[in-house]
Amino acid sequence: MSPACRHNGPVDRSKLTHDDRSITGADFLQLNLTDAPPGRLSDWLTRRLRSAIADGRLAVGARLPATRVLAEELRVSRGVVTEAYQRLTEEGHVSGRGRAGTIVVAAPVALPEPVPPAPLTSFPVDFESFREVSAPIDLSPGVPDLAAFPRSAWLRAERTVLDGLSPSDFGYGDPCGAPVFRRAVARWLARYRGVSVDPDEVIIVSGVAQALVLLARILPPQGISTIAVEDPGSLGAREQLRKWGMRTPPVSVDEGGLRTGELRDSGAPAVLLTPAHQFPTGVVLDGARRRELMRWAGDGGLVIEDDYDAEHRYDRPPVPALRSMLAEHVCYAGSVSKLLAPALRVGWLIVPRKYRAAAVAAKREADLGSSVLPQLVLADLMESGELERQLRLLRRRHRRRRDVLIAALREHLPDARVHGAAAGLHLMVTFDGKFADVEVAAAALAHGVKVQPLSWHRQRPGPPGLVLGYAASAPGDLERGVAALASVL
Template sequence: MTGADFLQLDPSRAPARGVTEWLTGQLRGAIADGRLSPGARLPATRELAADLRIARGAVVEAYQRLREEGLVDGRTRAGTTVRSAPARPQRAGRRSAAVTTPTSPHPGAAPSGIRLDLYPGLPDLTDFPRAAWLRHERAVLTETPAAELGYGDPRGHPVLRAELAAWLSRTRGLRVGADGIIVVTGVAQSLALLGQQLVRDGKNIVAVEDPGSAGAVQQLEHWGVHARPVPVDADGLVVERLASTRARSVFVTPAHQFPTGVVLSAARRRDLVEWAGRGRLIIEDDYDADQRYDRAPVAAIQPAAPDLVAHTGSTSKSLAPGLRLGWLVPPPRLYDDLVVARRASDLGGPALAQLVLARFIASGDYDRHLRRQRARQRHRRDVLLEALAAALPDAAIGGVAAGLHVQVTFPHLAGRLDDRDLAADLARRGVRVQPLRMHRHTPGEPGLVLGYGAESPDGLAEAVGIIARVVAGAGGSRGRSLCTPVSIGGHLPQEPAPDR
């Protein structure tokens, strides 16, 4: 079969700016599940493009990506044929049982038996721009002098720092040059460096959002920094409550608060900067600010007070956590000490990966990838919200249209439902979610934090149906929790948030 009958492909389901990614995913899935067996011939690119009524270039690019992944062979006479029968691919963020034990606490490793993965913070790793990344990687390997492969600058490669400075200025409004940036292995390393600095300075109390990122709190506390919770409402962090914590620093996610999804209001931002002006520090985690779907993201706080803010972000949500590439823009007074600490920790990051990212940004491929990614993620978020509204009309869904997760609370079941037990029950049914209680310091309404980045639209709808049935069973559980507390894989109820 060829054309529109081939695999029953329906181009109307592809995102407007993501036809190549959609077609690649469809073909990759067909090879994995056996619909395209070893030796099967794919239609000629011109024929498939004509029957699907899409640009031939999209088909050519999709075939090229499959060749780079080792899934197909392309020969002039035989055409493009399936190369071999690869192992059935896992959903983004998973590892096979052969390499990950059931007790692994790593946020990217789904316990055995998980079929639908709604873990927050995981992007769709199958959409990683392999072809573009490989093109830049080849150029870097061809053009980079041997001397560049030695021990590098612990601040990060100067080429990447220059590209990041321009990109952060253009997209996030940051006031920074190349000499004000430290390239790090993700936000986790930023928190490690800042946490150790706070302890050295005798300022080992940090205010944190409540609810807020459990993973960030764990990182800071590991380095001896003690967290003090401050409540979050519809306008973000309640800044007036900071005074009672006696903290000299605060950790915030102002562009898209985790997990509630709210944006720190303009008035609260001004109050926060005023609070920090008394010799204090704002740690601004910009973890997914480039994933805003209804409008341009709000500007970072750093431009309003570069001497008071340590701004950090990474490519973990936009490209892949496994790249371990991020940035830290600290106040100038802390910069030299943090560079010394960075050198002591690992002597600096990998030069090749930094140079590839620099080319990826400079070429415009990063911005193009982000635009395609936003279209895909917005569609998945819409599917999830529509399914939640239909199946769980009494649930409350908060936050702006952004990021890779939504928070869902069940106010009508307050006092009758333990969300940790709910998450454990769902895991037994093959659905991985996070209980909201994991991110709370003080009691509150039961809820779940649901990620939609790593699951297909059909999978999201199916997962919501399962969640609704389990929650409905809790409606008659007055005076008792939904089920007996269970530890899935030994770690689920205490499992940390995804590494930043």
């Protein structure tokens, strides 16, 4: 293969005469390479195609030329066209349909014209109301790339499961969960989180939210009505515990994670942690703090470990779960919300032996057990390797979107400090100054961009900031969202 075919530029473009260049183009959308900046052909082609979809020249249902055909017409490497199509696919504008080709499936969402910031009285004052607000660009954290949900693999697994079920399998199941899924979860945790657990110890729950509710119900009779939480830390988790009567004193987080000395001084008998990727700062609980936490737990403390997005890492080595080191002192909770989709509402809870009977009873009283069919499908995906393949796909897509968000922040908000880029589904951004980040979030929402103010996740004062999710947003939306934030700031 000639050198010209190995790069993302046109074939021997530097040697073309003026007359050659004047006819290098395609009748399709009147694409003309003389408009393209050197070295950024994929960017140029992506913008041209996106614009044509937005203004209706390429309507929903229209088919794009085959990558080989368009590359030949433009006299560029096929990789240039493939990359542009892939970007539009990730943005949700087109979809590959096998022999049917690449089809336009959705037009870009246009941001509304800038309007004066809404008064603060119109901004949601509580977390649940905020979650219900929609915006053209939603940078809320905690959601994976939902467009990448493995629909075909799910349907195949569902057919396999249904073909093997007997009529009795459609009755009420074990409140702890389907045995086959609990075995699959135990093996998954052993392989990817270093947790050695018997399947009988696994309780299937409706996400980590229900796991926290169950713990809030069973711990007070054991003398635990206070659970310390990280500061900053998840507002949603804190509110969940408080609604069930738990006190949630704050414990500071720094670059080493939770300050365990402060935890000991607080006198709290239990603590809720996100040690593998702290929310929202993104730091990892370091070795020294883990050892101090083990000593604290050995003296009678209880750790509640929310392992919420530990699998999504890009620039750092894996971090084992605390449960792998402190089995009888850790209540461990995880879910598939960050692996596949929150809509599935499937998670797991593992508790020390002395709490197991109470946890099982609380789960039975709550709902008689989680839905069985999704568990059986997930078990098939886990055991067949499909879930592992999905994780590898998501890592690539999420890493790229993270890089787009960081580049946009550097361009539009160069004074912002970015935290937590090595893993996860979001970035934390902090600023110098005295302004209120809630006001910034309110103004951004008025401009069509939804972000979470960092102060919502604090119990104590701290510098203003924002929590920006990137995994569920197309690269173009990330760039436009940051540009809108910059205009607000």
